[in-house]
Amino acid sequence: MIHISLPDGSKLEVAPGASLLEVAGAIGPGLAKAAVCALVDGTLRDLREQVNKDATVTFFTRGSQEALSVLRHTTTHIMAQAVKRLFPQAQLGIGPAIEDGFYYDFGVDQPFTPEQLALIEEEMRKIIASAYPIERLEVSKAEAEKILREHNEQLKLELLADLDDEAITMFKQGEFIDLCRGPHFANTGEVKKDAFKLLSVAGAYWRGDESRPMLQRIYGTAWESKKDLAAHLEKLEQIEARDHRKLIKQLDLVSFHEEAGAGLAYWHPKGGRMRVIIEDYWRKLHYQGGYDIVFTPHIGRAQLWETSGHLDFYRDGMYAPMNIDGQDYYIKPMNCPFHIMIYKSRTRSYRDLPLRWAELGTVYRYERSGTLHGLLRVRGFTQDDAHIFCTPDQVEDEILRVLDFSLNLLRGFGFEEFKIELSVRDPNKPGKYAGEDAMWAQAEASLVKALDTRELPYERMEGEAVFYGPKIDIKIKDALNRTWQCTTIQFDFNLPGRFDMTYIGEDGAEHRPYMIHRALLGSLERFFGILVEHYAGAFPVWLAPVQAMVIPISDRHNDYARRVADTMKAADLRAEIDTSSSRMNAKIRNAQMQKIPYMLVVGDKEMNAGSVAVRLRSGEDLGAMSLDDLMAMMKRKVEEKALL
RNA sequence: GCCAGCGUAGCUCAAUUGGCAGAGCAAUUGAUUUGUAAUCAAUAGGUUGCCAGUUCGAUUCUGGCCGCUGGCUCCA
Numbered sequence: 001m002i003h004i005s006l007p008d009g010s011k012l013e014v015a016p017g018a019s020l021l022e023v024a025g026a027i028g029p030g031l032a033k034a035a036v037c038a039l040v041d042g043t044l045r046d047l048r049e050q051v052n053k054d055a056t057v058t059f060f061t062r063g064s065q066e067a068l069s070v071l072r073h074t075t076t077h078i079m080a081q082a083v084k085r086l087f088p089q090a091q092l093g094i095g096p097a098i099e100d101g102f103y104y105d106f107g108v109d110q111p112f113t114p115e116q117l118a119l120i121e122e123e124m125r126k127i128i129a130s131a132y133p134i135e136r137l138e139v140s141k142a143e144a145e146k147i148l149r150e151h152n153e154q155l156k157l158e159l160l161a162d163l164d165d166e167a168i169t170m171f172k173q174g175e176f177i178d179l180c181r182g183p184h185f186a187n188t189g190e191v192k193k194d195a196f197k198l199l200s201v202a203g204a205y206w207r208g209d210e211s212r213p214m215l216q217r218i219y220g221t222a223w224e225s226k227k228d229l230a231a232h233l234e235k236l237e238q239i240e241a242r243d244h245r246k247l248i249k250q251l252d253l254v255s256f257h258e259e260a261g262a263g264l265a266y267w268h269p270k271g272g273r274m275r276v277i278i279e280d281y282w283r284k285l286h287y288q289g290g291y292d293i294v295f296t297p298h299i300g301r302a303q304l305w306e307t308s309g310h311l312d313f314y315r316d317g318m319y320a321p322m323n324i325d326g327q328d329y330y331i332k333p334m335n336c337p338f339h340i341m342i343y344k345s346r347t348r349s350y351r352d353l354p355l356r357w358a359e360l361g362t363v364y365r366y367e368r369s370g371t372l373h374g375l376l377r378v379r380g381f382t383q384d385d386a387h388i389f390c391t392p393d394q395v396e397d398e399i400l401r402v403l404d405f406s407l408n409l410l411r412g413f414g415f416e417e418f419k420i421e422l423s424v425r426d427p428n429k430p431g432k433y434a435g436e437d438a439m440w441a442q443a444e445a446s447l448v449k450a451l452d453t454r455e456l457p458y459e460r461m462e463g464e465a466v467f468y469g470p471k472i473d474i475k476i477k478d479a480l481n482r483t484w485q486c487t488t489i490q491f492d493f494n495l496p497g498r499f500d501m502t503y504i505g506e507d508g509a510e511h512r513p514y515m516i517h518r519a520l521l522g523s524l525e526r527f528f529g530i531l532v533e534h535y536a537g538a539f540p541v542w543l544a545p546v547q548a549m550v551i552p553i554s555d556r557h558n559d560y561a562r563r564v565a566d567t568m569k570a571a572d573l574r575a576e577i578d579t580s581s582s583r584m585n586a587k588i589r590n591a592q593m594q595k596i597p598y599m600l601v602v603g604d605k606e607m608n609a610g611s612v613a614v615r616l617r618s619g620e621d622l623g624a625m626s627l628d629d630l631m632a633m634m635k636r637k638v639e640e641k642a643l644l
Numbered sequence: 645g646c647c648a649g650c651g652u653a654g655c656u657c658a659a660u661u662g663g664c665a666g667a668g669c670a671a672u673u674g675a676u677u678u679g680u681a682a683u684c685a686a687u688a689g690g691u692u693g694c695c696a697g698u699u700c701g702a703u704u705c706u707g708g709c710c711g712c713u714g715g716c717u718c719c720a
Contacts, residue, residue, distance in 0.1 A: 205716055555677060
């Protein structure tokens with residue numbers, strides 16, 4: 001007999017070779033019915049697999065994340081079966097479950113059209129209705145090869161060649177057979193015919209390799225119920241409604257221009273106003289936080305970029321040089337070498353350190369045309385960059401300081417949830433990193449210590465460090481629970497040496513300073529795009545480009561309305577006045593669609609009482625208020641960074 | 645960069661199987677002076693992304709380029 005450990009700590013004895021389904025049955029018939037897959041010693045398994053030795057087993061039932069992933073994996077097989085029926089020549093690539101859905105890659109001569117997706121969906125419903133048992137076959141490599149040859153699945157044969165001889169499994173449903181690790185449902189009928197949807201087709205390189213053929217990838221989504229599917233589709237609609245590319249146009253914030261070049265943003269007056277607010281807040285916090293602010297040029301001589309190593313390692317991301325007086329100059333893709341110039345402008349003493357220099361530095365990077373995406377991926381952008389130069393024994397304090405500083409800054413913009421990643425060296429490849437082991441160890445320890453001191457949960461990413469140092473990345477979660485990478489805090493064991501940076505220590509000798517790069521918002525363009533999506537364009541009062549629209553009911557109220565707006569402007573509140581010939585209703589609608597937080601209606605009553613009737617963007621009517629009370633309230637909302 | 649799709653008025657979208665390009669909103673002008681999400685009317689607005697080619701004729705067909713979208717890829 002073998003022993004199965006269960007999550008509740010209990011143990012179960014079963015005969016060797018029992019299937020997981022039988023194990024579930026031994027626990028209870030209900031579980032055997034509800035279970036979809038099982039985690040056996042850390043690996044997700046099909047219920048038809050056998051257990052032959054002692055193991056720890058956790059069963060997952062319908063509704064669990066793991067079961068959803070099995071559902072999606074099974075759905076993608078059904079899709080592949082449908083595609084093979086409709087397009088027998090299609091070659092099967094890979095077809096995994098992904099977050100919220102699945103895809104399958106097919107090698108076909110003609111890309112799929114949206115109409116064909118509908119046909120494929122139809123065929124999938126037939127396959128579901130046929131309720132084919134899904135058979136799990138354990139085969140030898142030779143057998144698998146034979147089967148795949150019979151089915152002429154060239155791509156699968158290529159995958160098979162890379163597999164170990166052990167544990168090759170295939171899944172068969174009806175006439176369809178696929179090389180697959182599983183797990184799967186036991187029957188195609190278990191997928192709900194009205195709870196999946198094919199979403200899009202896109203090209204994808206075979207095995208993600210540009211030099212290999214491009215396959216056609218069909219994306220789809222699948223859920224436990226029609227209701228879940230509907231909820232998911234609604235979420236997709238919400239995401240679309242928040243799309244910053246739409247909103248920056250509607251709200252007249254930022255534009256792009258074909259005739260002026262891709263990936264280059266133009267900030268309109270209202271977007272510019274918001275950017276100034278963001279930058280002012282940023283500068284204030286930086287001065288308070290012990291930073292100094294510097295300004296550096298946009299171009300620098302080739303020699304600088306040779307010394308920094310950018311021309312060796314980052315040339316593809318840089319624009320071609322321009323020749324000035326016989327010298328090549330490059331537009332900067334980063335600010336670091338420039339800050340180092342300032343550092344090297346005089347001898348530095350240990351008494352000067354730490355030096356914290358921040359710059360809203362505009363950089364240009366060549367991004368491949370296909371990667372450009374609204375404000376989130378551009379070719380010219382302003383980094384909220386800073387470099388900290390310090391002694392080795394200051395490193396720990398500095399990291400903690402940056403961490404606190406970043407979270408505080410991001411919270412100021414209304415982000416409360418964070419996901420933190422610590423990227424460290426790949427222990428198996430010690431050769432590919434700059435800097436000494438001791439420095440790496442100390443740097444990593446200081447990063448870990450800072451995270452632990454603040455009791456911040458983080459994910460450790462082995463081998464994800466850049467070659468010049470370990471780093472902490474902070475991702476923010478937005479209103480739709482999507483994560484966006486903003487902050488990066490990186491050690492640099494490369495540039496101080498390349499530029500031969502030194503400081504004079506207490507001992508009178510020269511020492512090499514530690515250098516930390518950090519960008520908190522990342523790029524202002526990108527962060528602005530994230531803000532727009534997070535708030536769906538309805539910004540908190542302190543950020544709103546127009547905070548209040550004064551709405552005179554008729555022309556005879558215009559003068560009073562103007563006085564209201566002027567009084568507010570004089571008090572640093574951003575008020576505008578709508579003197580168009582529209583009716584009040586239309587003026588309200590326009591202000592509403594511009595997502596202006598406060599609408600101040602003024603008519604005879606207000607004019608005589610010296611008040612304003614306040615309507616919020618939310619639709620709430622606050623009634624009449626004195627102008628002083630309103631301004632005090634708005635000032636408070638600005639101070640509190642309140643939404644409304 | 646690659647695969648696919650798309651590009652018509654400031655915006656959102658019609659239409660042309662190759663034959664004078666249309667609507668709503670916005671704009672302008674006039675009338676209206678209105679109490680919490682669209683007052684009425686008139687006017688103007690286009691080398692149909694750009695450049696070639698085929699054709700009697702191209703917005704429509706072909707090629708190239710630019711840009712956008714969905715992915716792939718990349719991300720010091």
